Amino acid sequence: MATYSVNEAAVAHCRRLIEAKQYVLDSDWGDAQPNADAQNAYLEKHSWDDYAAWHLGLTEGANDETKARYAFVYGDLRRVHRTGLIACVYRASEWRHKDVELAAHDLLQQLDKTSR
Numbered sequence: 554m555a556t557y558s559v560n561e562a563a564v565a566h567c568r569r570l571i572e573a574k575q576y577v578l579d580s581d582w583g584d585a586q587p588n589a590d591a592q593n594a595y596l597e598k599h600s601w602d603d604y605a606a607w608h609l610g611l612t613e614g615a616n617d618e619t620k621a622r623y624a625f626v627y628g629d630l631r632r633v634h635r636t637g638l639i640a641c642v643y644r645a646s647e648w649r650h651k652d653v654e655l656a657a658h659d660l661l662q663q664l665d666k667t668s669r
Contacts, residue, residue, distance in 0.1 A: 557613065558613060558652065559609065564609065564660065567638075576633040578664075585637070595630045626641075627641050638660055
């Protein structure tokens with residue numbers, strides 16, 4: 554099983570988006586999460602650093618500037634999705650990636666507090 558470290562730049566990006574109220578509170582994450590075509594289209598117009606900022610996890614041992622390097626996407630490449638953060642918490646917890654789980658949980662708490 555892969556191991557992950559927390560992508561601190563992505564955590565900071567997500568926090569900025571939440572503070573700017575760039576979020577969706579109710580969505581079907583299965584429909585909202587970016588598929589391969591959406592990711593490829595995004596990469597055609599944005600840098601790998603921009604792409605990385607949408608992923609809370611960095612895959613240990615994977616090469617930079619490859620999709621395999623980035624895991625735990627939390628938004629639709631425009632806005633944070635509450636359901637995306639919930640999915641990150643759940644998946645990280647299920648796979649026992651505690652640091653990513655806690656980062657996603659903290660962001661979810663910030664989103665819920667901000668959106669009250």
